[in-house]
Amino acid sequence: xxxxxxxxxxxxxxxxxxxxxxxxxxxxxxxxxxxxxxxxxxxxxxxxxxxxxxxxxxxxxxxxxxxxxxxxxxxxxxxxxxxxxxxxxxxxxxxxxxxxxxxxxxxxxxxxxxxxxxxxxxxxxxxxxxxxxxxxxxxxxxxxxxxxxxxxxxxxxxxxxxxxxxxxxxxxxxxxxxxxxxxxxxxxxxxxxxxxxxxxxxxxxxxxxxxxxxxxxxxxxxxxxxxxxxxxxxxxxxxxxxxxxxxxxxxxxxxxxxxxxxxxxxxxxxxxxxxxxxxxxxxxxxxxxxxxxxxxxxxxxxxxxxxxxxxxxxxxxxxxxxxxxxxxxxxxxxxxxxxxxxxxxxxxxxxxxxxxxxxxxxxxxxxxxxxxxxxxxxxxxxxxxxxxxxxxxxxxx
Amino acid sequence: xxxxxxxxxxxxxxxxxxxxxxxxxxxxxxxxxxxxxxxxxxxxxxxxxxxxxxxxxxxxxxxxxxxxxxxxxxxxxxxxxxxxxxxxxxxxxxxxxxxxxxxxxxxxxxxxxxxxxxxxxxxxxxxxxxxxxxxxxxxxxxxxxxxxxxxxxxxxxxxxxxxxxxxxxxxxxxxxxxxxxxxxxxxxxxxxxxxxxxxxxxxxxxxxxxxxxxxxxxxxxxxxxxxxxxxxxxxxxxxxxxxxxxxxxxxxxxxxxxxxxxxxxxxxxxxxxxxxxxxxxxxxxxxxxxxxxxxxxxxxxxxxxxxxxxxxxxxxxxxxxxxxxxxxxxxxxxxxxxxxxxxxxxxxxxxxxxxxxxxxxxxxxxxxxxxxxxxxxxxxxxxxxxxxxxxxxxxxx
Numbered sequence: 001x002x003x004x005x006x007x008x009x010x011x012x013x014x015x016x017x018x019x020x021x022x023x024x025x026x027x028x029x030x031x032x033x034x035x036x037x038x039x040x041x042x043x044x045x046x047x048x049x050x051x052x053x054x055x056x057x058x059x060x061x062x063x064x065x066x067x068x069x070x071x072x073x074x075x076x077x078x079x080x081x082x083x084x085x086x087x088x089x090x091x092x093x094x095x096x097x098x099x100x101x102x103x104x105x106x107x108x109x110x111x112x113x114x115x116x117x118x119x120x121x122x123x124x125x126x127x128x129x130x131x132x133x134x135x136x137x138x139x140x141x142x143x144x145x146x147x148x149x150x151x152x153x154x155x156x157x158x159x160x161x162x163x164x165x166x167x168x169x170x171x172x173x174x175x176x177x178x179x180x181x182x183x184x185x186x187x188x189x190x191x192x193x194x195x196x197x198x199x200x201x202x203x204x205x206x207x208x209x210x211x212x213x214x215x216x217x218x219x220x221x222x223x224x225x226x227x228x229x230x231x232x233x234x235x236x237x238x239x240x241x242x243x244x245x246x247x248x249x250x251x252x253x254x255x256x257x258x259x260x261x262x263x264x265x266x267x268x269x270x271x272x273x274x275x276x277x278x279x280x281x282x283x284x285x286x287x288x289x290x291x292x293x294x295x296x297x298x299x300x301x302x303x304x305x306x307x308x309x310x311x312x313x314x315x316x317x318x319x320x321x322x323x324x325x326x327x328x329x330x331x332x333x334x335x336x337x338x339x340x341x342x343x344x345x346x347x348x349x350x351x352x353x354x355x356x357x358x359x360x361x362x363x364x365x366x367x368x369x370x371x372x373x374x375x376x377x378x379x380x381x382x383x384x385x386x387x388x389x390x391x392x393x394x395x396x397x
Numbered sequence: 398x399x400x401x402x403x404x405x406x407x408x409x410x411x412x413x414x415x416x417x418x419x420x421x422x423x424x425x426x427x428x429x430x431x432x433x434x435x436x437x438x439x440x441x442x443x444x445x446x447x448x449x450x451x452x453x454x455x456x457x458x459x460x461x462x463x464x465x466x467x468x469x470x471x472x473x474x475x476x477x478x479x480x481x482x483x484x485x486x487x488x489x490x491x492x493x494x495x496x497x498x499x500x501x502x503x504x505x506x507x508x509x510x511x512x513x514x515x516x517x518x519x520x521x522x523x524x525x526x527x528x529x530x531x532x533x534x535x536x537x538x539x540x541x542x543x544x545x546x547x548x549x550x551x552x553x554x555x556x557x558x559x560x561x562x563x564x565x566x567x568x569x570x571x572x573x574x575x576x577x578x579x580x581x582x583x584x585x586x587x588x589x590x591x592x593x594x595x596x597x598x599x600x601x602x603x604x605x606x607x608x609x610x611x612x613x614x615x616x617x618x619x620x621x622x623x624x625x626x627x628x629x630x631x632x633x634x635x636x637x638x639x640x641x642x643x644x645x646x647x648x649x650x651x652x653x654x655x656x657x658x659x660x661x662x663x664x665x666x667x668x669x670x671x672x673x674x675x676x677x678x679x680x681x682x683x684x685x686x687x688x689x690x691x692x693x694x695x696x697x698x699x700x701x702x703x704x705x706x707x708x709x710x711x712x713x714x715x716x717x718x719x720x721x722x723x724x725x726x727x728x729x730x731x732x733x734x735x736x737x738x739x740x741x742x743x744x745x746x747x748x749x750x751x752x753x754x755x756x757x758x759x760x761x762x763x764x765x766x767x768x769x770x771x772x773x774x775x776x777x778x779x780x781x782x783x784x785x786x787x788x789x790x791x792x793x794x
Contacts, residue, residue: 018758022758074760077759078759079758081751081754081761156681236737236740281680281693281700282680283549283679285552289678290702296678296693297699297701297706303693303694304694305681309694340416340631340633343632343633358479358482360416361419361479363471363475363477365474
């Protein structure tokens with residue numbers, strides 16, 4: 001067994017021993033290394049010292065104070081009960097049989113930006129499908145939202161995903177019903193890759209109703225989890241899963257979310273990680289958009305309405321040339337005086353200079369100058385001794 | 398004629414002589430006083446000096462430099478052509494015959510906050526209906542938006558206006574078709590007062606299709622304009638009118654607006670006047686909401702979805718106690734450990750301590766403590782030698 005494989009086994013074991021987001025475990029592994037930390041845990045647990053103060057070489061920085069020493073003792077008490085059931089080699093064989101792999105920070109394919117999570121980051125990532133998760137998610141956007149989505153939200157999620165996918169962005173989501181599913185489908189529809197981060201093990205394509213969709217992701221992207229095969233998707237794992245989506249994505253966009261929604265926690269994690277957060281507005285009469293409006297109202301998200309605006313959100317540099325062109329109107333180029341004269345011009349019979357000056361509230365020499373500009377712009381024409389309007393553009397109020 | 402009536406006549410004359418927003422006229426009137434400024438203009442015009450350099454006592458501050466002297470000369474050239482047609486006494490009789498009045502900063506009923514416009518502010522306000530415009534608009538919100546509104550926008554405008562009106566706020570708008578009309582109607586439906594600021598004279602209830610609605614405003618509020626009776630609502634007057642709406646309102650809320658919309662200029666004026674600006678989101682698939690989303694996206698408006706949020710926007714103090722109550726869920730009070738144990742509890746047959754500790758990833762003594770809290774919270778119950786879940790609330794992801 002190479003050093004790398006030993007590390008992989010140790011990290012796989014740690015992902016079984018601890019619940020996602022365990023910062024004490026994360027700090028311990030970062031401090032001692034995965035293999036050494038596991039050996040240390042085994043030795044401490046063998047002493048039956050759960051809950052008791054612990055000490056070990058290399059832990060000085062971690063347990064420098066009595067409080068942190070107690071904290072580590074409590075943590076050991078949490079991890080130890082699972083030691084007996086840990087069998088990482090068997091679990092690696094299991095994911096291997098599924099055509100998957102375990103990615104680790106020390107090995108290839110690891111998406112470095114997950115490191116932004118610090119000690120609360122995943123011990124490893126169990127992956128089915130493409131294992132070059134670094135390349136796969138290098139330009140990626142997380143599209144998340146309500147499971148109880150509306151037809152409007154489904155439509156927008158699909159459109160955004162298709163637009164972003166076409167522009168070369170990988171779509172990340174959680175594989176759930178509703179917005180998540182539509183985001184994955186929108187990407188698949190354009191032939192683009194898409195990645196689902198699951199709350200349970202990658203052996204169970206949960207929820208069952210999305211099993212076929214998730215199987216398609218295994219073919220055209222990846223299904224990822226930080227918990228080992230066989231793990232159930234519990235409530236706290238759903239919440240912790242959201243931080244992995246937020247960390248993997250270059251930005252997180254909430255398409256539809258109720259006032260209380262897990263999607264808002266993903267947005268919160270993204271903001272903590274200094275990732276841009278977008279929210280898609282919707283009808284104020286729709287409860288499914290209340291969470292998006294909440295994010296906008298509280299200034300925690302930028303309003304995004306199409307793929308171009310999402311790309312602008314992820315990085316202005318990536319947006320390239322003008323994302324949206326609005327037709328310029330002829331009158332836009334006019335001075336204030338030009339507008340006054342334009343307003344003063346009769347539509348039918350030409351108005352004489354003195355009349356135009358009174359109507360516009362300008363001096364006659366000013367009217368003369370402006371009417372010349374308006375003639376050049378095709379907005380005025382001579383009529384007898386005066387001037388009249390020429391084919392007016394739509395009037396705006 | 399009292400001094401006040403002389404000032405009123407002079408300001409009425411100025412409102413005929415100059416186009417709305419003429420800062421040179423505003424500065425001149427502020428500097429000399431309306432009566433003296435008018436007398437000065439008459440004397441200068443009589444000398445036929447339009448366009449030529451001018452000088453007069455009391456103007457030193459205004460025309461201290463050659464450039465400002467030239468500027469005033471140009472302005473005189475603009476105002477002079479209209480001098481011959483000015484007859485303020487006749488116009489005052491005209492608005493009096495309509496049951497209206499002319500409000501001036503020096504007299505009663507003047508809404509002081511319009512003074513925030515400085516020299517670009519109105520010379521006077523021609524009013525039909527209630528003439529105590531100060532009291533009428535003291536707590537007021539401007540609801541503005543697209544003429545080409547959708548059924549969604551109409552609904553929201555009506556709901557917002559009714560809600561704000563019920564809470565004691567006067568609804569301001571522009572009397573136009575679409576959102577404006579629905580805002581006025583929503584206020585009238587609750588018996589609340591509402592004020593329309595018109596771009597043309599108050600003698601013409603424009604647009605014609607809203608004549609009955611505007612007549613109802615004369616009965617239950619007011620119709621206001623800074624231009625004298627007989628004035629046509631030109632494009633530039635529409636744009637200038639928007640600054641009066643923005644200045645009169647305690648806040649401006651855009652309900653629906655296309656990407657280019659006059660409502661956005663009202664929002665811009667409100668922002669310049671340091672008034673809060675709100676925007677109502679809508680479907681991203683609706684062009685009628687694109688302007689609102691633009692305001693939100695550019696951080697120029699706060700997202701508002703109901704009357705309570707508008708009131709919060711105008712002033713947190715005015716909002717009173719909690720504007721919105723969201724039901725608290727039992728699980729919200731739990732610690733992270735409590736949630737882990739809750740997740741670990743079986744639904745049917747009780748799980749024993751060792752099992753729960755492994756499932757939750759916690760030490761047994763922690764599970765024991767947490768399961769006690771869960772029992773107290775009614776979320777767990779004993780079952781044989783272990784514990785199980787009690788009536789789970791809806792699971793949130």
